[in-house]
Amino acid sequence: MHDDHACPYCDLAELRRNAFVLENDHCLLSIKPSETGALEGAGIIVPKAHRPTVFDLTPQEWTATQDLLMQARAYLDAVIAPDGYNAGWNVGAVGGQHVMHAHFHVIRIPFISPTIRNVTGLPAPRPEPVSLLLAPLGLNGLCSPFNRSPYYSSIPG
CATH class of the missing domain: 3.30.428.10 (HIT-like)
Known part of the structure; x- marks a missing residue:
C-alpha cells in the first residue's frame, strides 16, 4: 500500500x-x-x-x-x-x-534573441545545451549531427 x-x-x-x-x-x-x-x-x-x-x-x-x-x-x-x-x-x-x-x-x-533567426525568418529554436557548452571550447562541431537542420543555419559556431 x-x-x-x-x-x-x-x-x-x-x-x-x-x-x-x-x-x-x-x-x-x-x-x-x-x-x-x-x-x-x-x-x-x-x-x-x-x-x-x-x-x-x-x-x-x-x-x-x-x-x-x-x-x-x-x-x-x-x-x-x-x-x-x-x-x-x-x-x-x-x-x-x-x-x-x-x-x-x-x-x-522564453524569447531567446532577436538576432538568431532560422531560414523562415522566425526566431530559431534554442540550440542543444551540449552545443552551448562546447561552442566556447571550439568543439561545437562534435554536435554537427544535431545541427544539420536548416533551422540552425544562423547560429554562430
Missing part, C-alpha cells in the same frame, strides 16, 4: 499553496513562482490519485491531463506569451523522474 504522506505530489494542499492552480476531477496543474526566476511559468500536472508513472494513468486521467495542458497553454500564452514550450514526462529514476508520482512538465520557453 502507498503511503501518501511520503509523496509530495499527493499533498494537494501543498501543490495549491502560493501557486496558480487549475484542476478538474482527476488532475491538478500547479504553477509556483520560481525560486531563481529561471523557470518562471513552469508547472506540473499531476493526477490526484497516486500513480507512480505515466504508464499507470487511467484513460480518464489521460484526458484530464490533456484538458489541463490546453488550459495551461491558454493561460501562459495570455500572461507570459512564450515563444514555445517543453512539455513531457520523465519515467523512472534513469529517465529523470525524481518524485515517483506521475507528473507532466509544462515549461515555457
Whole structure:
C-alpha cells in the first residue's frame, strides 16, 4: 500500500499553496513562482490519485491531463506569451523522474534573441545545451549531427 504522506505530489494542499492552480476531477496543474526566476511559468500536472508513472494513468486521467495542458497553454500564452514550450514526462529514476508520482512538465520557453533567426525568418529554436557548452571550447562541431537542420543555419559556431 502507498503511503501518501511520503509523496509530495499527493499533498494537494501543498501543490495549491502560493501557486496558480487549475484542476478538474482527476488532475491538478500547479504553477509556483520560481525560486531563481529561471523557470518562471513552469508547472506540473499531476493526477490526484497516486500513480507512480505515466504508464499507470487511467484513460480518464489521460484526458484530464490533456484538458489541463490546453488550459495551461491558454493561460501562459495570455500572461507570459512564450515563444514555445517543453512539455513531457520523465519515467523512472534513469529517465529523470525524481518524485515517483506521475507528473507532466509544462515549461515555457522564453524569447531567446532577436538576432538568431532560422531560414523562415522566425526566431530559431534554442540550440542543444551540449552545443552551448562546447561552442566556447571550439568543439561545437562534435554536435554537427544535431545541427544539420536548416533551422540552425544562423547560429554562430
